[in-house]
Amino acid sequence: MTLQIDIFLQPGEVYFGDRETRIRTLLGSCIAVTWWHPTRQVGGMCHYLLPQRSQSQQLNMSNLDGRYAEEAFLLAMHYIQTTGTLPADYQVKMFGGGHVLIADVGKTLAVGERNIEFGKKWLAGHGFRVSREHVAGHGHRHIVFDVATGDVWVRFSPQHEGVPSSKP
Structure with missing residues (x-):
């Protein structure tokens, strides 16, 4: 088999493909x-920044924004429903939610932690079971997902607590 589609997922994007697809992304506090x-050897990935919008609004397929977990998950559910498959049929994995900003250190519930908590609750409440995860900590993650095999590779670049990831 020859890989034909190599997708780099930007923040706020959701992508599903078949076994000829590989999806990559880079994460900090995002998930x-x-x-x-x-x-069926189909699968997808979302890359969200925040759990929910700050203002509640009526959500429908025409105004969903993948930058928010709830909406990224609804976009994924739409794809899953169009394939005639069930949430329980999928292996689900979660990555990211790290502390990457000095402002996050010492906060009670930093952005990454809120992203992790919301994502786990939403997924469980909609029939998905997270089978593997690499979340929290201090640093960045590079994620590569091979849809043919379901394998996900994680390259974690740790940083010391309270130390910025790059020098000025």
């Missing part, structure tokens, strides 16, 4: 969730 259907 990436992968869904993989082992029988």
Whole structure:
């Protein structure tokens, strides 16, 4: 099999593909969730920045914004429903939610932690079970998801607590 599609997922994007697809992204406090259907060899990934919008508004398919977990998950659910598969059929993995900003250090519930908490609750409440995760900590993650096999590779670049990830 030859890989034909190599996608780099930007923050706020959701992408699903078949076994000829590889999806990559780079995470800090953001979260990436992968869904993989082992029988059909289809799957996808989302990359969200925040749990929800600050203002509540009526959500529908025409105004969903993948920068927010709830809406990224609804976009993923739409794809899953169009394939005629069930949430329980998917292997789900979660990555990211790290502390990467000095402002996050010492806060009671930093952005990354809120992203992790919201994502786990929403997924569980909609019939998904997270089978693997690499979340929290201090640093960045590079994620590569191979839809043919369901394998996800994580390269974690740790940083010391309270130390910025780059020098001025």
